[in-house]
Amino acid sequence: MRFLAESGIRQFLDIGSGLPTQGNVHEIAHQVAPGARVVYVDVEPVVLTHGRALLAGTPEVTVIQGDARRIEEILDDAEVRRLIDFDRPVAVLMLAMLHFIGDGDDPHGIVARVREAMAPGSHLAVSHVTGDFDTDSRVRDAGAVYEKATYQITLRGRSDVARFFDGFELVEPGLTTLSLWRPDSDSGVPANAERQWCYAGVGRKVD
Numbered sequence: 001m002r003f004l005a006e007s008g009i010r011q012f013l014d015i016g017s018g019l020p021t022q023g024n025v026h027e028i029a030h031q032v033a034p035g036a037r038v039v040y041v042d043v044e045p046v047v048l049t050h051g052r053a054l055l056a057g058t059p060e061v062t063v064i065q066g067d068a069r070r071i072e073e074i075l076d077d078a079e080v081r082r083l084i085d086f087d088r089p090v091a092v093l094m095l096a097m098l099h100f101i102g103d104g105d106d107p108h109g110i111v112a113r114v115r116e117a118m119a120p121g122s123h124l125a126v127s128h129v130t131g132d133f134d135t136d137s138r139v140r141d142a143g144a145v146y147e148k149a150t151y152q153i154t155l156r157g158r159s160d161v162a163r164f165f166d167g168f169e170l171v172e173p174g175l176t177t178l179s180l181w182r183p184d185s186d187s188g189v190p191a192n193a194e195r196q197w198c199y200a201g202v203g204r205k206v207d
């Protein structure tokens with residue numbers, strides 16, 4: 001978020017935003033650019049309830065209920081259109097969310113549709129769980145916990161995660177594991193960070 005805001009992005013669409021915690025997207029954006037516009041989107045109604053309470057009195061930030069599998073409805077949503085001008089650069093965040101979309105729902109097609117809607121200079125941020133380094137099956141076992149949950153997890157390998165950035169230019173340091181993507185100087189990097197359970201990357205749309 002800091003990278004995106006410092007790059008000059010002033011509007012953010014956070015799809016699969018999750019429950020509000022500390023250091024929310026709009027809080028970080030506003031540290032760099034007060035007035036930056038943020039739309040949070042999540043399929044879960046509870047996120048909407050918490051989000052609305054948290055955001056009362058912040059007109060440039062809103063939360064809507066939406067399902068990434070019906071991406072057209074999100075892109076056309078009146079609240080989204082009120083705050084996001086797709087003719088100007090926007091950052092779309094899909095963080096720890098795309099692994100909840102199975103191959104049958106065409107997650108790459110969903111991201112491609114988002115890319116089509118973006119103006120040049122827009123950015124896409126993705127993080128995604130992987131089993132690439134899962135030598136002791138811990139990630140697979142954790143994924144199995146979701147088998148009976150509302151959403152199942154699809155672990156994807158590096159090439160499938162990289163394909164989300166088709167049509168984007170990856171910004172430095174490229175597609176890395178989560179902890180290696182521009183770590184905060186004060187947070188440190190965990191041991192074996194290069195073999196972590198999650199990939200992360202940011203792409204820039206050039207034309």
Ligand SMILES: C[S@@+](CC[C@H](N)C(=O)[O-])C[C@H]1O[C@@H](n2cnc3c(N)ncnc32)[C@H](O)[C@@H]1O
Nearest residue numbers: 016017018042043044067068069095096097100
């Ligand atoms: C692990 S949380 C990630 C939250 C936040 N983006 C983060 O990185 O901390 C995943 C979120 O994606 C949401 N989600 C799952 N499937 C979704 C879908 N099809 N459309 C929108 N949100 C979805 C879940 O409800 C959940 O809040």
